[in-house]
Amino acid sequence: MNALVRAEVEASAEVAAVRAEAVWLRSELFPSRLGCRPRWAAAMELSAQYLREKLQRDLEAELVEVEDTTPNRCASSFRVLVVSSKFEGKPLLQRHRLVNTCLAEELLHIHAFEQKTLTPEQWTREQQK
Template identity: 85%
Template sequence: MDLSANFLREKLQRELEAEHVEVEDTTLNRCASSFRVLVVSSKFEGKLLLQRHRLVNSFLAEELPHIHAFEQKTLTPEQWNRERQK
């Protein structure tokens, strides 16, 4: 299984039809066991934070058992635009 930041980025981009995805390997030696992600998708519209995270987790169901730590930030395009204007 390819647990690289690029693999996760591409999968989240495709599955969530995301407008923007950032994936950072946060392990000390970049051994792909800990990741921080930012996903911006219109599929998050009208969903609570827990629902958004569950949606992301559902698309990474095969990968998550092999990941030690997974931090995610999920935003709608409107929220992302507001955040970038700060």
């Protein structure tokens, strides 16, 4: 980073100012040790309910369960279960790609994301166990 900064500015006073700004930006852009999303990501209202509704609507899902798995529930880590007939005949990777495509914008702001994707038939069998 220092080499890049020095290449873009002429005077050392400018370098110091840019470094100070970089330190501030780093604290704003990266999550805290607690695993919470940074303040800039708060503009996107991520919540379990929001993700549930979007997955249900876009994947025409019969069932969507979303759990915020962040220790203090600050919406940076989620576990989802999606049951949809759109998964019929698709291998696991293609199912996960469907979910990832649906949540492409949101995943940019999520630290950890775990998903389980089932067809309605698979879900019924799993419930009978």
